[in-house]
Amino acid sequence: MFDLIKRLTQSFGVSGNEEEIRETIINEIKDYIEDIKVDTLGNLIATKPGKGKKIMVAAHMDEIGVMATYIDEKGFIRFSNVGGVSAFISIGQKVKFKNGTIGTVFYEEKLEDMKNLKLSKMYIDIGAKDKKEAEKLVRIGDVACFVGDAVKQEDLVISKALDDRSGCAVLIEAIKRMPQTDNEIYFVFTVQEEIGLRGAKTSAYQLKPDIAIAIDVTDTGDTPEAHLMEVKCGGGPAIKIKDNSIICHPEVKKLLEESAKKINIPYQYEILEYGGNDSGAIHIAAGGVPSGAISIPCRYIHSPVEASSLEDIENVVKLLVEAIK
Amino acid sequence: MYIKELTELNGVSGNEDEVREFIKDKIKDLADEITVDSMGNLIAFKKGKSGKQKVMLSAHMDEVGFMVTGFSDSGVIRFATVGGIDERILLGKRVLVGEKKIPGVIGSKPIHLQEREERNTNIKLKKLYIDIGTDKKEETEKLVSLGDYVAFHSPYTEFGEGLVKAKALDDRVGCAILMEALKERYECDLYACFTVQEEVGLRGAEVAAYTVNPDIALVVEGTTCSDVPGVEKSEYSTVLGEGAALTIMDRTSYPDKNFVNYIYELAKRNNIPVQFKQTNTGGNDAGKIQMSRSGVVTASISVPCRYIHSPVSVMSKKDFNSCKDIVIAVLKDLGTKEEAY
Numbered sequence: 001m002f003d004l005i006k007r008l009t010q011s012f013g014v015s016g017n018e019e020e021i022r023e024t025i026i027n028e029i030k031d032y033i034e035d036i037k038v039d040t041l042g043n044l045i046a047t048k049p050g051k052g053k054k055i056m057v058a059a060h061m062d063e064i065g066v067m068a069t070y071i072d073e074k075g076f077i078r079f080s081n082v083g084g085v086s087a088f089i090s091i092g093q094k095v096k097f098k099n100g101t102i103g104t105v106f107y108e109e110k111l112e113d114m115k116n117l118k119l120s121k122m123y124i125d126i127g128a129k130d131k132k133e134a135e136k137l138v139r140i141g142d143v144a145c146f147v148g149d150a151v152k153q154e155d156l157v158i159s160k161a162l163d164d165r166s167g168c169a170v171l172i173e174a175i176k177r178m179p180q181t182d183n184e185i186y187f188v189f190t191v192q193e194e195i196g197l198r199g200a201k202t203s204a205y206q207l208k209p210d211i212a213i214a215i216d217v218t219d220t221g222d223t224p225e226a227h228l229m230e231v232k233c234g235g236g237p238a239i240k241i242k243d244n245s246i247i248c249h250p251e252v253k254k255l256l257e258e259s260a261k262k263i264n265i266p267y268q269y270e271i272l273e274y275g276g277n278d279s280g281a282i283h284i285a286a287g288g289v290p291s292g293a294i295s296i297p298c299r300y301i302h303s304p305v306e307a308s309s310l311e312d313i314e315n316v317v318k319l320l321v322e323a324i325k
Numbered sequence: 326m327y328i329k330e331l332t333e334l335n336g337v338s339g340n341e342d343e344v345r346e347f348i349k350d351k352i353k354d355l356a357d358e359i360t361v362d363s364m365g366n367l368i369a370f371k372k373g374k375s376g377k378q379k380v381m382l383s384a385h386m387d388e389v390g391f392m393v394t395g396f397s398d399s400g401v402i403r404f405a406t407v408g409g410i411d412e413r414i415l416l417g418k419r420v421l422v423g424e425k426k427i428p429g430v431i432g433s434k435p436i437h438l439q440e441r442e443e444r445n446t447n448i449k450l451k452k453l454y455i456d457i458g459t460d461k462k463e464e465t466e467k468l469v470s471l472g473d474y475v476a477f478h479s480p481y482t483e484f485g486e487g488l489v490k491a492k493a494l495d496d497r498v499g500c501a502i503l504m505e506a507l508k509e510r511y512e513c514d515l516y517a518c519f520t521v522q523e524e525v526g527l528r529g530a531e532v533a534a535y536t537v538n539p540d541i542a543l544v545v546e547g548t549t550c551s552d553v554p555g556v557e558k559s560e561y562s563t564v565l566g567e568g569a570a571l572t573i574m575d576r577t578s579y580p581d582k583n584f585v586n587y588i589y590e591l592a593k594r595n596n597i598p599v600q601f602k603q604t605n606t607g608g609n610d611a612g613k614i615q616m617s618r619s620g621v622v623t624a625s626i627s628v629p630c631r632y633i634h635s636p637v638s639v640m641s642k643k644d645f646n647s648c649k650d651i652v653i654a655v656l657k658d659l660g661t662k663e664e665a666y
Contacts, residue, residue: 016579040620069603070559078559080605141573202620
């Protein structure tokens with residue numbers, strides 16, 4: 001599992017630029033599932049045909065990142081966020097552009113109060129001598145992801161983009177382990193989740209499933225002085241009850257609870273008071289789709305050191321397979 | 326070019342009739358079929374020679390403005406904004422109220438009567454009112470009803486070197502370009518959509534895109550231009566006079582990269598000035614169109630406009646022409662090759 005997560009998290013795929021991660025995923029699944037297609041927005045849809053229920057399972061391929069907006073005379077690059085990027089977390093990080101160019105993120109030193117730190121007061125240094133040299137490597141509109149190696153320590157995996165490559169890993173494992181079933185299952189690796197659940201919306205419209213389950217990471221409340229939240233890293237798959245984008249359908253919630261009990265794995269409930277995920281766009285698409293979500297507890301979301309329990313991820317695979325078979 | 330006529334018409338979001346009627350009349354002989362849908366979107370269909378592709382061109386007819394929300398005993402009108410307006414620019418502006426276009430001015434307590442603190446803070450919308458020259462509530466109510474629309478009053482003026490000052494350049498420039506584009510014949514099937522209610526949430530475009538169900542969409546807009554004093558060069562969105570601006574990403578859409586590059590290269594090949602919009606702020610109809618149904622290949626091209634959403638928006642005719650030329654060049658090229666674009 002860790003090796004798969006490593007391959008996935010280290011692939012490039014900032015929202016709207018999911019080409020590389022899509023190829024990585026296609027390579028992982030092509031020997032296990034025949035019907036693979038890519039739609040207009042770039043969603044990767046792998047279908048296991050069947051005559052039973054039409055089930056959509058979604059995990060997003062994209063990750064947060066930054067976009068070059070301006071290059072000054074000295075070759076420093078100004079940037080804006082793609083998805084939810086914190087200025088504070090970005091300080092002192094490395095970013096990597098699609099062509100491999102590495103840059104370091106820092107801030108204008110004349111800044112008097114750290115509280116006023118904004119992305120517009122920060123820049124990327126790619127070591128170019130001047131504008132002309134910088135432009136050989138980076139063009140306005142180019143995107144970069146944060147650099148964050150994948151590391152395994154005991155049960156913990158630390159990496160950039162566990163949000164939501166860990167969910168992609170769950171879908172890939174589910175494809176490989178899927179037992180015989182009549183259900184028609186759409187494994188959808190969506191695009192542009194981080195900038196507005198966009199790929200999920202268009203893919204759900206074209207698939208018109210009977211039921212949908214999104215697999216994504218969620219925040220935890222188990223770190224020092226954390227906000228109050230019941231979800232714990234290592235506490236098992238989190239069955240979503242609600243977030244800001246969806247109140248999960250009771251039938252889907254029940255299906256997930258019963259499946260977890262049946263295979264005797266630990267599980268917890270997730271009530272997220274902010275944020276949302278693909279299920280939020282799917283449940284109101286194409287006339288409405290009963291939807292729910294299984295969340296992977298993850299600390300430090302949207303940083304280069306996101307951290308999850310490998311056992312949790314393994315249990316999410318088991319729960320998903322049991323629920324959709 | 327109908328910029329003068331178009332910008333002097335009033336079409337605050339939800340009340341686009343005047344603009345729609347004008348456009349409809351001017352394009353009636355240029356399209357094969359013209360429909361108005363339930364929201365008020367005007368959709369002009371022009372059949373292509375091969376019809377291999379279904380292309381949606383989109384520009385919104387509506388503009389930001391105001392709505393009457395109440396009357397004071399002294400006869401002045403209370404109002405709300407429709408769409409995004411900076412309330413600090415409103416004091417002392419001329420407006421036209423309701424269907425009868427009754428002239429009015431936006432007023433507030435004169436400086437002589439203001440307390441020190443009042444002078445030092447920005448005036449709030451709720452302290453502003455519209456004066457139409459009446460002095461009793463009853464008198465005002467004879468002329469104006471609750472819910473009446475109010476538009477900026479700002480005649481079209483040319484100045485400088487090929488510059489234009491007007492209200493509602495956002496997005497009558499787009500409407501004017503669509504009207505020009507309808508004069509030509511293309512390989513692709515063209516749906517020129519003049520949409521409603523963009524300024525209050527991209528509403529008309531969502532409906533129009535669903536109806537048209539296009540393969541490819543190009544949104545034509547008036548966009549922000551911040552090449553002005555007080556703005557760092559790194560924060561310029563577009564520069565006046567440097568050509569039409571292509572959107573890389575904004576708050577509502579991340580246009581199709583390949584389509585955007587294709588448009589950029591096509592403009593360069595034809596020696597038409599073109600620039601990229603540098604900032605990622607704002608949003609437009611592309612957001613709804615790109616995500617319509619199963620997803621649509623979408624891009625967005627704009628005429629840079631300074632002081633947008635005010636009665637004194639400024640654009641360069643050069644940029645308008647570059648935008649028009651690029652739109653027409655793209656339409657002429659689409660469907661002429663094996664690959665989509």
